[in-house]
Amino acid sequence: MDIIPDPRIQVLQPEWFFPYVQEVAMLRLDEVHPIVSGNKWFKLKRNITHAIQQGCETILTFGGGYSNHLVATAAAAKEFGLKSVGVVRGVYEQLTPTLVACQGFDMLIEFVSQDEYDRKDDETWLKQLTEKYEKVFVVPEGGANDWGREGAAEIAGFIPSGYTHVCVSVGTGTTLEGIRKALSTEVEVFGYVPMKGGTYLTDEISKHVPSNANWLLFDEWHFGGFGKRTDGLISFMNEFYSINHIPLDMVYTAKMMYGVQAQMKAGVFPPDASILCIHTGGLQGNSSIAERLVY
Numbered sequence: 001m002d003i004i005p006d007p008r009i010q011v012l013q014p015e016w017f018f019p020y021v022q023e024v025a026m027l028r029l030d031e032v033h034p035i036v037s038g039n040k041w042f043k044l045k046r047n048i049t050h051a052i053q054q055g056c057e058t059i060l061t062f063g064g065g066y067s068n069h070l071v072a073t074a075a076a077a078k079e080f081g082l083k084s085v086g087v088v089r090g091v092y093e094q095l096t097p098t099l100v101a102c103q104g105f106d107m108l109i110e111f112v113s114q115d116e117y118d119r120k121d122d123e124t125w126l127k128q129l130t131e132k133y134e135k136v137f138v139v140p141e142g143g144a145n146d147w148g149r150e151g152a153a154e155i156a157g158f159i160p161s162g163y164t165h166v167c168v169s170v171g172t173g174t175t176l177e178g179i180r181k182a183l184s185t186e187v188e189v190f191g192y193v194p195m196k197g198g199t200y201l202t203d204e205i206s207k208h209v210p211s212n213a214n215w216l217l218f219d220e221w222h223f224g225g226f227g228k229r230t231d232g233l234i235s236f237m238n239e240f241y242s243i244n245h246i247p248l249d250m251v252y253t254a255k256m257m258y259g260v261q262a263q264m265k266a267g268v269f270p271p272d273a274s275i276l277c278i279h280t281g282g283l284q285g286n287s288s289i290a291e292r293l294v295y
């Protein structure tokens with residue numbers, strides 16, 4: 001697969017962070033691959049290697065109609081000669097652009113009700129779901145398993161020493177967990193949850209990284225909830241692009257950067273902070289607001 005092996009770090013323009021902190025930079029994982037972008041490639045790679053080693057032929061995974069994980073899985077599976085099945089919650093009158101893209105990578109989409117979807121970790125239901133397919137390898141929603149965490153830990157290898165804070169968006173928390181485990185605990189890791197009341201994830205994440213290991217979640221910047229946006233958020237994305245020439249995605253990274261800037265202004269970071277924000281990709285999710293973005 002055409003993966004860029006050494007993602008770059010781009011320093012933001014001083015006008016974006018001056019005079020609050022020393023430096024803010026972004027690790028451009030959005031550039032590693034056009035579809036399997038951001039953190040998704042890292043969470044998938046060991047799952048796929050493992051599936052192939054076990055002689056599996058199909059990857060089955062879960063997501064919503066706008067899931068970056070689903071389309072990344074579809075693209076990566078195809079690239080490695082595997083079939084893929086996407087179990088999608090809810091009913092759609094019309095396929096979303098994300099689901100159309102999944103089908104473009106030959107993913108078979110199976111719709112299930114929210115109730116059924118909620119049972120996605122239930123062994124009996126999983127068995128019923130998978131017995132239709134031969135040699136199937138199940139990847140949990142968001143790639144949230146040990147292989148996902150181990151893959152995400154590789155991201156820490158792109159982070160040079162010297163940063164005081166690393167900021168990352170949180171969906172399942174798998175990426176934060178991998179990075180937190182691999183980075184020196186001197187570095188503070190801040191996680192930004194784009195869901196209302198998202199700090200409930202603290203308990204879940206604490207199963208994988210000790211809660212005293214210098215990490216913290218914030219959920220103030222949800223803008224109405226997961227996948228929701230406001231005019232203010234869209235203006236922020238356009239302004240961020242005009243200053244820094246970095247496109248943000250509306251679901252995760254725009255909300256994170258909005259939060260980082262709000263925290264800078266509120267004095268949450270010390271003036272000598274050197275902050276590295278991880279661009280986890282997800283730009284395909286902007287298609288519904290494409291005409292309102294300057295990029």
Ligand SMILES: *Cc1c(COP(=O)(O)O)cnc(C)c1O
Pocket residue numbers: 038039068069142169170171172173174175176249252253280281282283
């Ligand atoms: C999936 C995704 C996340 C969340 O990653 P987790 O490992 O599930 O926490 C963050 N940012 C973007 C752009 C994503 O697509």
